[in-house]
Amino acid sequence: MIDRRRFLSHSIAGGATLAFAPQLAWARAETDRKLVVIVQRGAADGLATVIPAGDPQFASQRRIFAEEADAALPLDGMFRLHPALERLKTFYDGGEALFAHAVASPYRERSHFDGQNVLETGGAEPFELRDGWLNRLLTLLPGRDSRALALAVTVPLILRGDNRVGNYAPSVLPDANEDLLMRVGRLYDADPELHALWNAAMDTEARAGETAARRSNPASLGALAARLMTGADGARIVTIDTDGWDTHANQTGRLRRELTGLNAMIGALRDGLGDEWRDTLVVVATEFGRTVAPNGTGGTDHGTGSAAMLLGGTVVGGRVHADWPGLATAQLYEGRDLRPTLSMDALVAGAVAAHFGIEPQRAARVLFPDTNARPIEGLVRA
């Protein structure tokens, strides 16, 4: 099987130098590095996002979806990017986007619930671990670098655990009036715990400012994330949930809408971060992929291999990283799904370790203790 695969590491600048990434000193000091993890809940179709238009079986296997490749944005001889991701294409052209393909977590069945559990805990199987890998990452980071925030009403599993984290989301509850807020502040003056929480809350509210009032469209969520992250006391780690990716029916229109939102969110994040984008890594990941062939309702069903993205100023980008398994039926996983050839855990461990200057094996042991992931080096600049 392996000899039939083609190893692809397309790069605008040429990928050959990656094998010689310099040895780094692993002493940790506080940095200005920032990490954003965007979870695509519902299993995003990687084949419609980073489109393998150059695969000889592409048209016959993707059938009704094949024509989507015509309008797509060319990345290299093999892959094209969904046309809604035009902003991400400019990142790619600027060497700030890396798309990984045929990626999967260790999970090999097809339940969203269990698949997201594995993606978020970093376990080898569902419910093996109780906390999220992003929370465990905090134990590896010094003081200031470990300030983490979920842009959600409740902290999602990926960031839950023993390390203290925050959360913030534009509220749909009616706003309390200014006078009440002021009086509550005074009421908490004599209570150290509530006083500290209240001050932190008012600080976040002030940062979120008008952005929060405009409610949660994707662009304002991206701008909000940027606002909460900028400056010396901004959050260093943020996680954002997106949903709507479970496209069992009428995939073309629904996916275009979701990807347009993702593109706008990340674009607004980048604009809001300004110069701090230089120190930022954005990881976009989903629990598993979708079937290669369309189903009977213009959609796709739960699959296995999918695509992931690394974006930002620290990414060694401008390339698609894939050990491409092929789309011919015999090459598919269980005759129906894109065969996973790249470990999500190895990708994440390698990228995050380099981004924060953590020794890669140590990062892998803490983030993914039971999956024997071998961190991929050279994805991100140290």
Next chain:
Amino acid sequence: MPNSVIAVNRFGLGGRPDDRLPGDPERWLLDQFARYDPVSAPIAAAPRHRDVMRYFGESTGEFLVESERIREINLAARDGEAMPAMDDRRAEMRRAMLRQGRDFHEAHIAARVASALTSTTPFIERLVHFWANHFAVSIDKRETLGYAGLLEFDAIRPHVLGRFEDMLLAVEQHPAMLLYLDQTTSIGPASEFGARLGNRPRRTLGLNENLAREVLELHTLGVDGGYDQTDVTEFARALTGWTVNGLMRQRYITRFLSPDAAPGSFAFAPELHEPGVRRIMGQSYDQADAAQARAVLRDLARHPSTARHLATKLARHFAGDEPPPALIDRLASAYRSIDGDLSAVYRALIASPEAWVEQPVKFKTPWEWQVSASRALGQDALPDTNVTRLFTQLGQPVWESGSPAGYDDLAGPWAVPDALVRRVERAGAMVRAAADGRDPRQLAEALFADRLSTATAQTIAQAESNGQGLALLLVSPEFQRR
């Protein structure tokens, strides 16, 4: 030293404006045992097990008929290129079931809230919520949407004052738990059906260890309870064949079930059961059928590790995030001395000074806060049109913890900045909707008596209106903790 404000707030669900603080706090708690009604009026009025299961049973039956029809069309048109699977009707059926499931779920949450708000046995009601979280199911797994509340109503409420063993057996045989932890499709590799699969194994079919693992880790022994992976696998084998009638869409399972059985009822399919003697935690089990796993559950309920695990969780709920070891020992030994009788454990708790310490020991969860705030305003139900969304906005959706471990019973996830702002926003909205001229100073005095701090009393007294005073009371330090 037992104190009536502590009894009402820490053990109960918070006072109502027309309640008087109990004269004898311990007596007040103990008297609730005899008065408790497992089927309180709001729960009696909610969609009941029979109605919910009848709906899902019928819908699933129609879905299976439609699936069979599509399968036959597909078989007939098998030339590979044609795409004959007209799936629209099935998709519409799925959507209809989802909609109805959401409606049941919403009605069940509203009933749970109303039962908590109007209860005159709030200590026992609190214990129901405690055990429902101990045996958590979560509707983010769609299979449990519409059933999740029934687990609490059918399997927990009737047993909350009885023996743990009976609650455990009722929970593990309830359709919500069997579906939530994938027990319904677990197949013994050497079972009659498993052996047939042996020749042509299919990826997704086989032994599923979820329920076995969570029973050991979460429901009984606890994570350090002395079991290992072999015990998990052996227990999973003993559980094979346990499934549910009338609710499943997998033809490979449904063909072993009786089509006439009541939907949602517990089923045992001998064709899926792994034959043989099982060895779990040093004990052998040679029963041939569903009795095997039941015998395991009974032994697990009596295990000293279970006593300790449950005692620790109860102690944490009433004596603080870091429960005193002496209290845990006392509760565990009460559990063991009367064979898992939960009333005996609660009595030991009430008699323990560690549960009556003066300072508040717990930061309220969003559920506890909302329930106590509504009780303080004298509400009998939440006027909100969407209670599901309300608890999501407060940060703790009901029966949706996202994990079989339930919600943490620790301050960590709840004492966070954003949650505090939401409580203030919510308090502001509640008093706007329920402005009835009640004097906040009197209410504060009635609820907290001599436990009311000077700072809170003054802030309330200086409020610009009654409504603002009430809102300040609902978010005061006294109200955020118990």
